[in-house]
Amino acid sequence: MREVITTDLVIIGGGPAGMTAALYAVRAKLKTVVLESNVTGGLVNSTYTVENFPSWPSIHGMELMEKMRAQIDELGVTVEEVCEVESLELDGQWKKVVTDSAEYRCKAVILATGRVPLELDTPTQAQEVHHCAICDGAAYAGRHVLVVGGGNSAFDESLYLLASGIEHITLVEAMPRYFAAESTQEQLFSSGRVDGFVSTKVVDLIVKDGVLTGALLENSESGRRWTVDVAGVFVFLGQKPNNSLFKDILPLTKQGYIKASELMETGIPGVFSAGDINDKAFRQITTAVADGTIAALSAERYIRSAF
């Protein structure tokens, strides 16, 4: 038998959006539980240095998230990590969230499940594989990097990499053409510092003594295989929304994001959403914490009026 726990608010996802929502909710005297499938911190845990979070000129992502976590622990938020949410019932006035160890009955739910990057699928892994040029590009100034992907984000981020002082880029796209806007393609290739290859995929990474030294590429039309010497790899195969839990019960955009209102309402009374899972233009820690703030204050207002 699962333990039945009654609470005011359940927040699903313990990234910056979820933890900020918890901070505001508990200060508004809501009994708050955060359910996190992994460990709190979300995508930020994987970001080596964060240099655009106000008040910290430079901080390791995991350290920033530990500080956020310490703050909500101090305030008495219950956090369940490595917690599998098995089902959700969001319709009634009381919501039900069933996990592998408990059944939560609550007045409101905030969904803050974020996104996951589509990974580069190679037999050898390397720590020099990144998903964000703004975040990690500067570390490779003066060096040669590989960019994987041929869509808008790969081209935009490559332009950013060049502006950050990257000496040379090899860009590969598995399909027979690039999908980025023509003008961006022209802009990138006219720099003279980029080689592009279509119909080309990364077969494996070459790592010597724990350090990435290159990548093995293959052209799927000619079958030619060759290696490039690179110090870093930037993967822009896209990100996918973490929506599996509610994709059948909430209206989502075609891409799978939640179309939340300005007040972070999802369309179901008492159910709010925050952070990268929302359909929006800019996905950063600051925008995630802003969403978390609004979602918690909206949830508080909803609970006070509906109960």
Add this chain to the structure above:
Amino acid sequence: MFEELSDATFDGRIAEVKAGVCIFYKQLCPHCKNMEKVLEKFSRLQPEVTLLSVDIEQNPVSAGVCGAERAPTIIVIRDGKVAGRKAGLMNPREMAQFFDSCR
């Protein structure tokens, strides 16, 4: 919850453990942090299992002997011997299955 081992203490301590799990981790590795929480949850269900940890970068000898190239790498110890090894992240259920499969 985790007893931290070093190259100096690793062999002697492992020899004493009847049933245990050791995590080889690296500092600032998000998957290691995640796996530690998985092991804490696993050990709440199997409290007789001893939890040990080794920092790979500080202890290259024991990491090398145990083939812990990736972080995290989990080894299962039965009757003082290494009975299984697996790298990467597992959920608590996969961890329990892995532990049971190492006999």
